[in-house]
Amino acid sequence: xxxxxxGLVLIIAMQPVHAWGDDxxxxxxxxxxxxxxxxxxxxxxxxxxxxTSGFAKDTSLLEQTTWADKYRDSDRNTTKERYNATGSxxxxxVEIDAPDLQAACFGFPQLPRNALxxxxxxxxxxxxxxxxxxxxxxxxxxxxxxxxxxxxxxLHFIGDMHQPLHAxxxxxxxxxxxxxxxxxxxxxxxxxxxxTWLVRQLAPDADASVAQVLALATxxxxxxxxxxxxxxxxxxxxxxxxxxxxxxxxxxxxxGNYRLDEAYIARATGAVRTQLARAAVRxxxxxxxxxGDPKSARSR
Numbered sequence: 001x002x003x004x005x006x007g008l009v010l011i012i013a014m015q016p017v018h019a020w021g022d023d024x025x026x027x028x029x030x031x032x033x034x035x036x037x038x039x040x041x042x043x044x045x046x047x048x049x050x051x052t053s054g055f056a057k058d059t060s061l062l063e064q065t066t067w068a069d070k071y072r073d074s075d076r077n078t079t080k081e082r083y084n085a086t087g088s089x090x091x092x093x094v095e096i097d098a099p100d101l102q103a104a105c106f107g108f109p110q111l112p113r114n115a116l117x118x119x120x121x122x123x124x125x126x127x128x129x130x131x132x133x134x135x136x137x138x139x140x141x142x143x144x145x146x147x148x149x150x151x152x153x154x155l156h157f158i159g160d161m162h163q164p165l166h167a168x169x170x171x172x173x174x175x176x177x178x179x180x181x182x183x184x185x186x187x188x189x190x191x192x193x194x195x196t197w198l199v200r201q202l203a204p205d206a207d208a209s210v211a212q213v214l215a216l217a218t219x220x221x222x223x224x225x226x227x228x229x230x231x232x233x234x235x236x237x238x239x240x241x242x243x244x245x246x247x248x249x250x251x252x253x254x255x256g257n258y259r260l261d262e263a264y265i266a267r268a269t270g271a272v273r274t275q276l277a278r279a280a281v282r283x284x285x286x287x288x289x290x291x292g293d294p295k296s297a298r299s300r
């Protein structure tokens with residue numbers, strides 16, 4: 001029995017930690033691509049078309065939103081070079097009971113002069129990497145290969161920072177250590193429930209989900225969401241994790257499981273829809289400001 005338990009613990013520990021899962025990242029990319037000008041979309045696609053890594057299914061913007069996860073996990077079971085070098089860049093674990101963004105971001109390490117963001121230190125956070133890669137994408141002197149990496153990481157990381165459990169946690173590995181009972185077809189951890197299950201439950205199909213999120217992204221709050229920068233967006237996601245993920249979470253039962261009621265599910269669904277919309281708006285903002293005229297972004 002002990003051997004079985006240890007085996008299960010090892011399997012859980014080895015599972016990749018994704019923010020939004022591929023479905024959520026693709027959704028963010030689809031909405032963001034409708035918020036930028038055609039010229040910016042063409043420029044972004046031209047950069048992505050130079051990718052020969054083969055980690056994403058193809059070079060389309062839609063599939064490239066998942067590239068950073070595929071790159072990180074490409075040697076997860078072998079050398080772990082890419083996994084160890086970029087794994088921490090996908091999240092920033094601000095503790096609910098003692099929030100300290102500075103500590104969660106390892107003190108916001110600065111890149112050495114003329115150093116590439118893609119070769120930055122492993123102990124860094126998504127907040128800092130979004131800022132670094134945005135600076136590279138905007139800079140006219142950035143080498144083509146690094147401009148491609150900057151775009152690929154931004155397409156993914158801006159989504160990551162808006163997943164509440166990649167911005168806040170309760171000493172539970174971003175929800176991976178809390179097991180829940182819900183309408184989901186299987187017992188799952190809290191992280192999976194927020195990044196995958198709720199996204200898939202927004203609407204009957206992907207097109208309908210995109211329509212829901214696009215309606216929010218083009219609403220009156222869009223201009224408000226375009227304000228601030230990576231640190232502001234991270235702290236906003238942290239507040240969502242505090243107020244919408246953990247605060248309304250029922251107490252665990254005697255079996256250690258958290259049973260979600262209808263009120264929790266309704267609140268969580270609304271929060272996920274809003275965070276996806278915010279991510280799309282801010283991804284579009286970064287692309288527009290980096291590759292085109294920010295004043296010409298179309299509103300749809």
